[in-house]
Amino acid sequence: MVSQALLLLCRPGFEKECLAEITAVAAELGHTGWARLEADSGFIRFECATADALYAELSPLVFAREVWPVLTTIDALPAADRITPIIDALHSTLGRESATLGQLFCDTAEGDAYRATARFAGKFVHPLRQALRSENVLLPKDKAARPALHAFFPDSGRVWLGIDRPAMRPAWSMGVARLKFPSTAPSRSTLKLEEAFQVFLGTDWREQVGNDHTAVDLGAAPGGWTWQLVRRGLHVDAIDNGPMNDDLMATGQVTHHRADGFRWQPEYPVDWLVCDMVEQPSRVAERMLDWLENGWARQAIFNLKLPMKQRWASWSDIRARIEQRLSGRRYQLQARQLYFDREEITLYLALEATA
Ligand SMILES: C[S@@+](CC[C@H](N)C(=O)[O-])C[C@H]1O[C@@H](n2cnc3c(N)ncnc32)[C@H](O)[C@@H]1O
Structure with a gap:
């Protein structure tokens, strides 16, 4: 696999901190990269020619909720059929043998400008999962211990695909803690x-x-x-x-x-x-x-x-x-x-x- 970038999700408004951290950690590990920042988006795409090697050495970061290497990017998904180009791209990058991916996550950024895309991704994950299973790209049942496939949608016409390392996966998808406020607790803290x-x-x-x-x-x-x-x-x-x-x-x-x-x-x-x-x-x-x-x-x-x-x-x-x-x-x-x-x-x- 040859990835050219890392996708990092962060709290909207903390893109600068997230970039400063990945830049510093990458430098400590002997890598360089850059990113164009979009304020309040909740993500950065860190362009790095050695993204796979960097990701392999990475430990969880402070300001990134989730990180994975971008394996491939598709810029023009046709609205009539977004699934076929994704499957074709995965077959050509992974080869037909790699039916070992344990889960699929459709990721989106948390920034306000990405709300509609998040709703789209929340629905799209189901048909995409089914199609990937019937094409043997995903295992028939979810397996958290296996690497997972991530599809990040900057918008509904573009997708960045990547594969994570289970040890780097956050406790909740995209690091968004799904916890219910206990009614008897004295404060939301x-x-x-x-x-x-x-x-x-x-x-x-x-x-x-x-x-x-x-x-x-x-x-x-x-x-x-x-x-x-x-x-x-x-x-x-x-x-x-x-x-x-x-x-x-x-x-x-x-x-x-x-x-x-x-x-x-x-x-x-x-x-x-x-x-x-x-x-x-x-x-x-x-x-x-x-x-x-x-x-x-x-x-x-x-x-x-x-x-x-x-x-x-x-x-x-x-x-x-x-x-x-x-x-x-x-x-x-x-x-x-x-x-x-x-x-x-x-x-x-x-x-x-x-x-
Ligand atoms: C964010 S609130 C804590 C909320 C608490 N963790 C909860 O879950 O309900 C901060 C608290 O720190 C207390 N505090 C600030 N400075 C303090 C100090 N020097 N000594 C003791 N308490 C202090 C304030 O009185 C305030 O109640």
Whole structure:
């Protein structure tokens, strides 16, 4: 396969950050590329002569919800029959033998200008899937462990086709977290922590978190994040000068401390630290490092509100600072602009205990 570009989906308005990140990561891995940006589109097409090699080495990115290499581009799909040219293109690029693709996704960008195309793609996926199965391009049943075929429609007359690596596939198609707001949760922020658990810990996150006992929530009010932890049976110390939700307090699993989240310390180490304080991101990150380095918590999930300008530079500086402070230590760091994140990113950080 020879791909000439990567397709990256991102939150509309974050195309610049997405391009800055893929450019930097590509350079670190010895590749170069470029993209023409369309503001608020929710995608970039990163032109790169070595896109396959770059994709093979890539790990999930912070500002991209989904990435895959563009295998082929069709610019004039006839409205009367869009399926035949797609099948012909796949046969000529993959060869007739390659009936190993596990799934089909018809992808679209989330930008407002792409709403009609998204509706079209949502309907087109069904006939295209059937046709690909009868042509033996797709396996007869969905297999998530196999590479999947993606068809991205810039509009209903054009398509970019590509094949992903399962390890790079987001938990939800196009990285759009399909989570229902639980009616008893005190705030919509609860969805952010639920998404973070699933993205960072995997599908069995409920069991993993449920095996833990204690957590601290800095900037907890009114309690959307605390609610997730209480739901898994944990006892939570909730730190905030603001009021906590009454029903949540009535569970008996929450101790509310009206205190400054940058000063409060636990009496005993806890399993989880979570933090959603609206504060300077570098200040929050330093405090998270204090907690983990002091052994006050085993692992942390925290949100960093990024400044309007220099969002990429701000995150790069914070990452460099984390690496500097933890040099010589073994740790796990994951960072993502989640679907439920706005001008912010969410991090998972865990330090391995020293011998
Ligand atoms: C975005 S809200 C948190 C929402 C919460 N995660 C939820 O799900 O309901 C931010 C909270 O951080 C709190 N906060 C900001 N600075 C703080 C500080 N220095 N100490 C404690 N709480 C702080 C605010 O009072 C506010 O309630």
